[in-house]
Amino acid sequence: MLEIKNLHVKLEEEDKVILKGVNLTVETGKVHAIMGPNGSGKSTLSYVLSGRDGYEVTDGSAVMDGEELLEMEPEERAAAGLFLAFQYPVEIPGVGNMTFLRTAVNAQRKARGEEEMSAGEFLKFVREKAKALKIDAEMLKRPVNVGFSGGEKKRNEILQMAVLEPKMCILDETDSGLDVDAMKLVADGVNALRSEGRSFLVITHYQRLLDHIVPDVVHIMADGRIVKTGGPELALEVEKNGYADLLAEVM
Amino acid sequence: MALAQAKRAATEARLEGLSLPASGAWLAQARGAALARLSEMGLPGRRDEYWRWTDPTTLAAAEAPAAALFDDGGERPAFDKIDRVTLVFVDGVFDAAASDDPAAAEVEITRLAEAGAQDIHWAKDLYGALEARGQAPVARPFAALNTAIATDGVLIRATGKAAKPVSLVYRHASETSDAILHHCVKLEEGAELTLLESGPGAARFSTVLEVEVGDGAAFHHIRTQGRDHERRVAAHLFARLGAESRFKTFTLTANGVLTRNETVVELTGDDSVAHIAGAAMGDGGFHHDDTVFITHDAERCESRQVFKKVLMNGAEGIFQGKILVKPGAQKTDGYQISQSLLLDERSQFLAKPELEIYADDVQCSHGSTSGAIDETALYYLRSRGVPERAAQALLVQAFLAQTIEEIEDEALSEDIRTRLEAWLARRLG
Ligand SMILES: Nc1ncnc2c1ncn2[C@@H]1O[C@H](COP(=O)(O)OP(=O)(O)OP(=O)(O)O)[C@@H](O)[C@H]1O
Ligand SMILES: [Mg+2]
Numbered sequence: 001m002l003e004i005k006n007l008h009v010k011l012e013e014e015d016k017v018i019l020k021g022v023n024l025t026v027e028t029g030k031v032h033a034i035m036g037p038n039g040s041g042k043s044t045l046s047y048v049l050s051g052r053d054g055y056e057v058t059d060g061s062a063v064m065d066g067e068e069l070l071e072m073e074p075e076e077r078a079a080a081g082l083f084l085a086f087q088y089p090v091e092i093p094g095v096g097n098m099t100f101l102r103t104a105v106n107a108q109r110k111a112r113g114e115e116e117m118s119a120g121e122f123l124k125f126v127r128e129k130a131k132a133l134k135i136d137a138e139m140l141k142r143p144v145n146v147g148f149s150g151g152e153k154k155r156n157e158i159l160q161m162a163v164l165e166p167k168m169c170i171l172d173e174t175d176s177g178l179d180v181d182a183m184k185l186v187a188d189g190v191n192a193l194r195s196e197g198r199s200f201l202v203i204t205h206y207q208r209l210l211d212h213i214v215p216d217v218v219h220i221m222a223d224g225r226i227v228k229t230g231g232p233e234l235a236l237e238v239e240k241n242g243y244a245d246l247l248a249e250v251m
Numbered sequence: 252m253a254l255a256q257a258k259r260a261a262t263e264a265r266l267e268g269l270s271l272p273a274s275g276a277w278l279a280q281a282r283g284a285a286l287a288r289l290s291e292m293g294l295p296g297r298r299d300e301y302w303r304w305t306d307p308t309t310l311a312a313a314e315a316p317a318a319a320l321f322d323d324g325g326e327r328p329a330f331d332k333i334d335r336v337t338l339v340f341v342d343g344v345f346d347a348a349a350s351d352d353p354a355a356a357e358v359e360i361t362r363l364a365e366a367g368a369q370d371i372h373w374a375k376d377l378y379g380a381l382e383a384r385g386q387a388p389v390a391r392p393f394a395a396l397n398t399a400i401a402t403d404g405v406l407i408r409a410t411g412k413a414a415k416p417v418s419l420v421y422r423h424a425s426e427t428s429d430a431i432l433h434h435c436v437k438l439e440e441g442a443e444l445t446l447l448e449s450g451p452g453a454a455r456f457s458t459v460l461e462v463e464v465g466d467g468a469a470f471h472h473i474r475t476q477g478r479d480h481e482r483r484v485a486a487h488l489f490a491r492l493g494a495e496s497r498f499k500t501f502t503l504t505a506n507g508v509l510t511r512n513e514t515v516v517e518l519t520g521d522d523s524v525a526h527i528a529g530a531a532m533g534d535g536g537f538h539h540d541d542t543v544f545i546t547h548d549a550e551r552c553e554s555r556q557v558f559k560k561v562l563m564n565g566a567e568g569i570f571q572g573k574i575l576v577k578p579g580a581q582k583t584d585g586y587q588i589s590q591s592l593l594l595d596e597r598s599q600f601l602a603k604p605e606l607e608i609y610a611d612d613v614q615c616s617h618g619s620t621s622g623a624i625d626e627t628a629l630y631y632l633r634s635r636g637v638p639e640r641a642a643q644a645l646l647v648q649a650f651l652a653q654t655i656e657e658i659e660d661e662a663l664s665e666d667i668r669t670r671l672e673a674w675l676a677r678r679l680g
Binding site: 050051052053073074075077078079084086089090091092093094095099100103104105107108111143160164 | 635650
C-alpha cells in the first residue's frame with residue numbers, strides 16, 4: 001500500500017534536517033503504529049506525506065499503490081485515497097462542517113470520475129456516521145472545528161475519515177486529549193473501518209490506544225529515522241520501560 | 252472662507268453649460284439652495300483630507316470618462332426571482348416601457364422629473380434636506396451637485412407596509428453617459444419598505460438617496476453595483492431615523508474602476524437600529540471606497556457597520572467609518588468592523604475607523620484587519636481533497652459571509668450569495 005524509502009526532509013526556510021532516511025512499508029489491510037519521543041519527526045512525516053508546504057524533500061520516495069505521492073498536490077493525494085487525521089485539527093470560521101464534508105466528498109468523487117452525491121443522500125450518509133461517533137446535528141452545522149473542544153475536534157477528524165473512506169489512513173495522536181469514553185468511540189470508529197483494502201498508520205504515545213486498535217506492526221521513530229520495528233509487544237515494552245533502553249540498544 | 256482659486260475653477264468647469272433642470276417652484280428652490288452650498292464648498296480635489304485615498308478627479312471632471320459596456324455573458328440579472336416592482340433607468344433616463352406599473356407596490360411613487368410641477372408637501376421637506384444636514388461636519392460636494400442638477404429619480408412615500416419591494420434597475424447603454432439620479436423615501440410611522448437597486452447605471456453615475464424613517468418604521472435596502480469594469484460611481488445615502496425604527500442597508504459591489512459609497516445616518520429617535528453592511532470584490536483595476544458617518548443623537552440606539560472586501564491583482568479598498576455619539580445619547584451601542592482579504596501582495600486596503608464620543612454610558616467598538624488567505628486552512632481543505640482554487644473560493648465566501656448575514660430576508664440573501672459565488676467561480680473556479 002505505502003512504501004517510504006530513504007526519506008530525507010529538511011525545513012524549507014532553515015537548514016534544519018528533520019527526517020534522516022525514513023524507511024517504512026505498510027502492507028494493504030494492515031495496521032502499523034509509530035511511537036517515538038517528542039520531536040522525533042512523526043508529525044513531520046505525516047505532513048510531508050499529505051503535502052504540506054514548508055518542507056523540502058532532499059532525497060527518497062513515498063509510493064502509494066504504485067503512485068509517487070511526493071509529486072502530487074495535497075488534493076490529488078486525498079483523491080488517491082490518503083487521509084491524515086491531524087494532531088492539531090484546524091479551525092475554519094465561516095465554513096460549515098456539513099458544507100465542508102460535502103465539498104470534500106464531491107471533490108474527491110469528481111477527481112475519481114465518480115458521480116457526485118445528492119444533498120439528501122449525503123445528509124443521510126453523514127448523519128449515520130456522525131451518530132456512531134456521538135457527533136450531534138448541532139456540531140455538523142457549526143463552522144469547522146470552531147469552538148470545538150479538543151476531544152470534539154479529534155472525533156470530527158474521525159468523522160471526516162469515515163465519510164471520505166480513504167484507503168490509507170494516518171492518525172497523528174488522535175488519542176491525545178480524549179477521555180476514556182471518547183477514546184473508545186474513536187477506536188470503535190477506526191476498527192469499523194478496518195478492512196482488507198484499507199491500511200492504517202497510527203501515531204501515538206500510549207499503549208492505551210493500541211489496546212483498542214491492535215496493531216499488526218509497531219515502529220519506533222527516533223531522531224528522524226525508524227530505529228526499530230516489531231510486533232505489538234514492542235509497544236508494551238515502551239510503555240513499561242520508556243525509550244532510554246531501547247534507544248541505547250539501537251544507537 | 253474663500254475657496255481656493257483652483258477649486259473654484261474646477262467647480263465652475265464642472266457646472267459650465269449645465270443649467271438647473273426646469274422644475275416647479277419648490278424644487279427649483281431646493282436646487283438653487285444646493286447649488287449655493289456647492290459653490291461655497293467647491294468640488295473636492297486630491298488635497299482634501301476626506302479624499303486622501305480616493306482620487307475625485309474623474310468624478311469632478313467636466314466630462315465623464317468613457318466606460319465600455321460589459322458583456323455579462325447572459326448572467327441572470329440581480330433580484331430576478333424576487334417578486335418586486337421594477338422601475339428601469341437607462342443611462343439615467345426613465346424607461347416606462349421596460350418598467351412595471353408603480354401602483355403595484357401600493358405606496359406613493361412619483362418621478363422626480365414630474366414632481367416639480369406638483370405640490371408634494373412631504374417631498375418639499377425632504378428633497379435636499381437630509382443632504383444639507385449631512386454636509387456638516389464633513390462636506391459632501393458631489394451630493395450637493397446631485398441635488399442641484401439631478402435629472403430624475405423617484406419620490407416614494409409609504410404609510411403602511413409596501414406590498415412589494417421597489418426595485419430600481421440602472422442600465423448602462425452608452426459608453427459616454429453621465430447620469431445623475433436623486434431619490435427620496437419617506438416612511439411614515441410604522442411603514443415598511445424594501446428598496447432594491449441594481450446595475451451599473453452609466454459610464455459615470457451619481458446617486459443620492461434620502462431616507463426619512465419615521466417612528467416604528469422599517470427600511471431595508473439591498474444594492475448591487477454593476478459589473479462594468481470602467482464605470483464610475485459616487486453614491487450617497489442619507490438617512491434619519493425616528494424612535495424605534497429600523498434601517499438596514501447592504502451593498503454588494505463587484506468590479507468597477509471607481510466606486511465611492513457614502514452613507515450618512517442620523518439616529519434621532521430613541522431605541523432605533525441602523526445596520527450598514529457591504530461586501531466588495533475587486534480584481535485588477537478596481538478602487539472601492541466605503542465612507543460612513545453615523546451620528547447617535549438619541550438614547551439606546553444601536554448602529555452596526557460590517558464591511559468586507561476581497562481584493563486581487565492590484566485592486567484597492569478603502570474604508571472610512573466614523574461613529575459620533577452626541578451628548579445625551581446614553582446607552583448607545585455602536586459596532587464597526589472593516590476587513591479585507593488580500594489575495595496577492597499587489598492589492599491594498601486602507602482603513603480609517605473613528606470614534607468620537609460625548610456621552611459616558613455607551614458601548615462602542617471598532618476593528619479593522621487586513622490579511623491574506625489562511626494558508627493552514629487552505630492546506631487543511633486541500634488535504635481533504637478540495638482543489639486549491641475551490642478551497643480559496645470557499646474561504647473567500649466564509650470571509651464575506653458575515654456581511655450577507657446582515658440581510659434579513661432569506662430570498663434576498665440567497666440572491667446575493669448566488670451572485671457572489673458566481674463571481675468567485677469565474678475567478679477561482
Ligand atoms: N515548521 C517548523 N519550524 C521549526 N521547527 C520545526 C518545524 N516543524 C517541525 N520542526 C521541528 O522538527 C522536529 C520534529 O517535529 P515533529 O512535530 O515532527 O515531532 P513529533 O515526533 O511529531 O513530536 P510530538 O510527539 O511532540 O508530536 C521538532 O524538533 C520540531 O521542533
Ligand atoms: Mg507530533
